[in-house]
Amino acid sequence: MxxxxxxxxxxxxxxxxxxxxxxxxxxxxxxxxxxxxxxxxxxxxxxxxxxxxxxxxxxxxxxxxxxxxxxxxxxxxxxLPFTPAALHKSMTTLARVAELSLAELVQFRMVLDGSAILLAARLRTEEQLAEMSRAVEAMKAAAADDADGFGAADVAFHDAVARASGNKLIQVCTDVVRSIVLRLISDKIAGAPDREALMRRSVRHHEEVIAAVRAGDGPLAARLSKKAMYDYYAAYVPVNERAALRALLE
Structure with a gap:
């Protein structure tokens, strides 16, 4: 009927x-x-x-x-006053329930990080720039034999950028999306045969981004940030879904 x-x-x-x-x-x-x-x-x-x-x-x-x-x-x-923690919980639930694909999540990370670094290049304080630089130096020191330390320093860098953007929503969204993406591919990253090479390449990318931020060139910093993220994550995204990520590089 x-x-x-x-x-x-x-x-x-x-x-x-x-x-x-x-x-x-x-x-x-x-x-x-x-x-x-x-x-x-x-x-x-x-x-x-x-x-x-x-x-x-x-x-x-x-x-x-x-x-x-x-x-x-x-x-x-x-x-109670509103706290980012409440939004963090809601967004995490949304991402799980909506069953967002890895490609969608990485694409959103590229958008968020590109926007955050653009704002940070123009609005950051000298202390915030120093904080980003310390995080990159810690990444470099850990790249040889300390994967956990490298990961923690990478998180510290992106957290510093998000804070320097001055936008609380960017800070919360960056934290949520990053944690979900890393949970999805943590086993693959841990088992990568060229893990050290990946980490060293990531350090070079971050150094280029820092240089652009120091020069106050937001558009360049944003392009470099999105390219670095694409290079790091694209291999974990199905080939037929990578075009959606590349679109953000053009």
Whole structure:
């Protein structure tokens, strides 16, 4: 039989309605960070629900990083300020659930890093430039026989660049996407027969990027950064998907 296929109707639980209303109050600014929700008893009255429903709603709100609720606290739950950690968790879940391909994730990393280095070249302080340089020197020192140290120094470099960009969203997204990409290919990188050569080539790329940042040439730094990322990751991406990465190099 043709026509649309409908799904069974799901009954919305009472605690979900409580969560929705509190979220809306926080998003609208009616509840500000540092403020307090009414007590459990008052919430029971206002929402006309049981204590167990109120407590379940508070558990969900706390899990989402929106409030902090302490057992036995006579005051209501505290509304928390937004933190990058909450976005980090949401983005990680999105990437897992959406089953993004490695090519899509690497492409997004190239976009993020290119933009971050462009901004950093123009906005960085001398101390931030020094921090990037120290990270590259640490990469160089570790390239021969310390893969873990090399990886940590590489992370430190990109974190320094993201901070120098001055954009918190870039910082969070960079951290999330990098961790997901590395988790997907960590075994392949660890087993690469030419791993030391890859690390040394990566150091040279980073030195070129640093030179462009020091000169304040953002467009050049961005091009070099994206090319370095392509050279490092392209081999792990299916051949028929590499064109999407190369498009960012043109």
């Amino acid at each position: 043709g026509g649309p296929r409908f799904e069974p109707v799901r009954t919305v639980r009472a605690y979900e309605r409580v969560v929705e209303q509190v979220e809306e109050a926080i998003e609208s600014g009616a509840l500000a960070p540092g403020g307090r929700l009414p007590s459990e008893r008052e919430l029971m009255v206002q929402f006309s629900v049981s204590r167990s429903t109120v407590r379940e709603a508070l558990r969900v709100l706390q899990a989402r990083g929106l409030v902090r609720s302490r057992p036995g606290d006579p005051n209501g739950a505290e509304v």
